[in-house]
Amino acid sequence: MLTDRQIQVLQVIIDEFIQTAQPIGSRAIAKKEQIxxxxxxxxxxxxxxxxxxxxxxxxxSSGRVPSEKGYRFYVDHLLSPFHLSNKEMSVIAKAFEKELIEFEKVVQKSARILSDMTNYTSIILGPEVFKTTLKQIQIISLSDQAAVAILVTNTGHVEHRYFTIPNTMQTGDLEKLVNILNRRLVGVPIIHLQEKLYGEVAQLLQQYSNDFEKTYAYLKAALMEHKPVKLYMDGKTNILLQPEFNDVEKIQSLYSVMEKEDEMANVLRTSGKGIKVSIGQENELDEMQDCSLITATYTLGGEQMGTIALLGPTRMEYSRVISLLNVLSKQLSRTFNTWY
Amino acid sequence: MLTDRQIQVLQVIIDEFIQTAQPIGSRAIAKKEQIxxxxxxxxxxxxxxxxxxxxxxxxxSSGRVPSEKGYRFYVDHLLSPFHLSNKEMSVIAKAFEKELIEFEKVVQKSARILSDMTNYTSIILGPEVFKTTLKQIQIISLSDQAAVAILVTNTGHVEHRYFTIPNTMQTGDLEKLVNILNRRLVGVPIIHLQEKLYGEVAQLLQQYSNDFEKTYAYLKAALMEHKPVKLYMDGKTNILLQPEFNDVEKIQSLYSVMEKEDEMANVLRTSGKGIKVSIGQENELDEMQDCSLITATYTLGGEQMGTIALLGPTRMEYSRVISLLNVLSKQLSRTFNTWY
DNA sequence: GTTAGCACTCTTAAACATTGAGTGCTAAAT
DNA sequence: ATTTAGCACTCAATGTTTAAGAGTGCTAAC
Structure with missing residues (x-):
């Protein structure tokens, strides 16, 4: 539908605009050697x-600027594979080469790399809790009334929930409780913890005494508490470097949406497998309609585990960003797969 | 040194400027009834x-605007005690009335209240880890090589550190290790954990075998890791509502310093007991020299535990903010003191 | 000591002219 | 039938001028 020449012109306009953020005129295009x-x-x-x-x-009477449709075409048809420089590749490699055993750190480091290398804002969605299983549960009493339950998942994630213990409960009882819970719940996917607790374990607990029943109610409430998946962001101020954001209103609306972690997490979660590009109005969130969001998923054992993303202006270095996300999501997958 | 009338005029200028952010002229001052x-x-x-x-x-030929010296005088001598409305008091009371047993939630809620009620940015420094003692330690092995140590403090804080276990180690050994650690380390202030580990425990461990020694080295490294005190912020975008910040450069410099959590934490940590006001250039951090920072400390058993603060333009509602911080820091102290 | 009066200063906003980049169209060239 | 040169036209950006208005500092009168 587009002639070769039109495509050529479009490519120059977009490439140039991504660099300069200025409208491009016919004269400037004509000067390009490929034209x-x-x-x-x-x-x-x-x-x-x-x-x-x-x-x-x-x-x-101005020069031309890409429209969102233009960017879409560019992303779908005109993207040439971008080669990261050796320097960049080695920065990434170095970050992963020392033995890291902590999930948080790997993710934070990745977020830092992404935002530093692109000058956009990086967002990483941690692994879906419901895909992991319980490794061990511990309960530690803090006082007569309060205790903390600590859950460790097979991925090494540690979570804790506070709950109240009925004052009729004895010291030794807590230990018994932990034993029962561990015997019955280890290996159960976190997402099924609650129903499992409700089914088998409840019965078992009732055999002991009323006190257990009360504890059980408290504990269940604590475990039910929806702990949202953790969202890591870095380079939030990078957005301010972009000329399209020297309008305070725009900054405000974008920052306010970045504060709503739940919504952001949801956007990333539903982004689907592989690399996805959302340009301007294609974004669900109104506040992001001046931006583009590029997401990539990382996997564990072939299954989608989490999402990494970059948020920037629609005038984004798509080619570079996509390559970078590709490299990094693969690297993350590789790292996690060697762990578990 | 200032005459009564000068003080009167100064008061009107500052009060008015805090409201309007506009220079005040002589005519406007004369119109005020108290003048x-x-x-x-x-x-x-x-x-x-x-x-x-x-x-x-x-x-x-403009009206006048308070200087930083003016604000300083105002804060030191002209502040009338501000009475929060019943509505506001009840919002605070309500937030604390339901039984909260989780430290994080109380703090997050407090930060939200502070920023919502003032339209400034709230910052809360969590309790100093080094003032708390070890309640219990748990080690859970994740795989042949990796394990996670979980520390629970007397304040109910849960921390975890990952470390590598030497592959010569047996399954039962880990349990023994935990027992030794708990026997020797429970009740020790977190800050002394490392030296205690180095002194007594090391000897005890060496009696067992070389494997333990290796484990010990790994474990020590994990425990040494400086985990900075957690910093909670809310209402970061509120700053954008202030007319003094419709300059993108200013926004950028302020946001960049807010990203440096370590430095912010340090500022709050060294702020001293009670309410402290830092106006403009009085702030240590260059990026905050267009702002005022008001800090208040909350206590546990009379000892300083942490800090709450509000960050806004130098044209701040000092009176209101100070009252609010007073109320909230007392409320926090009260809450924590009932817990522990 | 206080105040009215007034010249003066400086900001702000509007009105206007100038410049330059870039376009669309037409007609000539290929 | 394309492609291109030429040219009138448009509009943003910039600078200049002007007028209005707010506010000051000073002086002289109260």
Whole structure:
């Protein structure tokens, strides 16, 4: 539907605009070496491209700027594989080469790399809790009334929940309780913990005494508590470097959505497998409609485990960002797969 | 050193400027009911106040604006106790009335209240880890090589550190290790954990075998790891509502310092007991020199436990903010003291 | 000591002219 | 039938001028 020449022109416009953030005129395009036509010809092509909706004018006599449709076409058809420099590759490699055994640190480091290398904001969604299973449960009493239950998952994740213990309970009882819980719940997926607790374990507990029943109610409440998946962000201020964000209103709306971790997490969670690009209005969240979000998933044993993403202006270095996310998500998958 | 009338004028200027963010002229001051002098007289007083450095002009023929010295005088001498409305008091009371047993939640809630009620950015420094003692230690092995040590403090804080176990170690050995650690380390202040580990426990461990020694080295490394005190912030975007921050550069510099949690934590940590006000240049951090920071400490058993703070423009509602911090820090102290 | 009066200063906003980049169209060139 | 040169036209950006208005500092009168 687009002629070769139109595609050529479009490519130059987008490439150039991504670099400069300035509208591109026919003269500037004609000067590019890969272009062998006069400005007048290019003007005609640009008029057509504009009619087709791929580029826009900022005012009647301005140069052209890519539209979202233009970016979409660019991302779908014009992306040339970008090669990260050796320097960049070695930075990544170095970050992963020392033996890291802590999930948090690996993720934080990755977020830092992403935001530092791109000057965009990086977002990483931790592993889905419900895909992990219980490794061990511990209960430690803090006082007569309060105790903390500590859950460790097979991925080494540690979570803790506080709960109240009925004052009729004896010291030794807690230990018995832990034993029962461990015997019955180890290996159970976290997501099924609650129902398992409700079914088998409840009965078992009732055989002891009323006190247990009460404890059980408290404990269940604590375990039910929805602990949202953790979201890691870095380079939130990078957005401020982008010329499209020297409007305080825009900054405000974007920052306010970044504060809503639940919504952000949800966007990443539902992004689907592999690399996904959401340009401007394609984003579900209104506040992100001046931005592009590129997501990539990392896996454990072939199953999707979490998501890494970069958030920047629609005028994003798509090619570079996609390569980088590709490299990093693979690296993350590899690392996690060697662990578990 | 200042006459009563000068003080009156200064008070009106600052009160007014805090409300409007606009320079105040002599005519506007004369109109205030508490003022019974003509604009010309006030102009003379203002000239004196300016000579003394309490107020400033934005340009030759503008109204006056408080200087930092002016704010300092205002805070030190002109502050009238501010009474929070019943509505506000009840919001705070309500937040604390339901039985909360989780430290994080109380703090997060407090941060939310502070930022919501003031439209400034709230910052809360969690309790100093080194003031707490070890309640219990648990070690759970994740795989042949990796294990996680879980530390619970007397305040119910849960921390975990990952470490590597030497592959010569037996399954039962881990349990023995935990027993030794618990027998020797429970009740020890977290800050002394490392030296205690080095002294007594090391000897005890060496009696067993070389494997233990290796484990010990790994474990020690894990425990040494400096885990910074947690910093809670809320209302980071509130700053954007202030007219003094519609300059992207200022936003950027302030946000970049807010990202440096270590430095922020340090500022709060060294703020001293009770309410402290840092105005503009009085702040250590360069990036905060357009802001005021008001801190208050909360205590446990009379000892300083942590800090709550509000960060806003130098044109801050000092009176209200100080009252609010007072109320909230007391409430926090009360809550924690009932727990422990 | 206080105040009215007034010249003066400086900001702000609007009105206007100038410049330059870039377009669309037409007609000539290929 | 394309492609291109030429040219009138548009509009943002910039600078200049002007007028209005807010506020000051000073002087002289109260």
């Amino acid at each position: 062998s036509f006069s400005p007048a010809t290019i003007r005609n092509e640009m008029a057509d491209l504009e009619d087709l909706g791929f580029i826009e004018k900022t005012h009647t | 019974s002098f003509s604009p010309a007289t006030i102009r003379n007083e203002m000239a004196d106040l300016e000579d003394l450095g309490f107020i400033e002009k934005t340009h030759t």
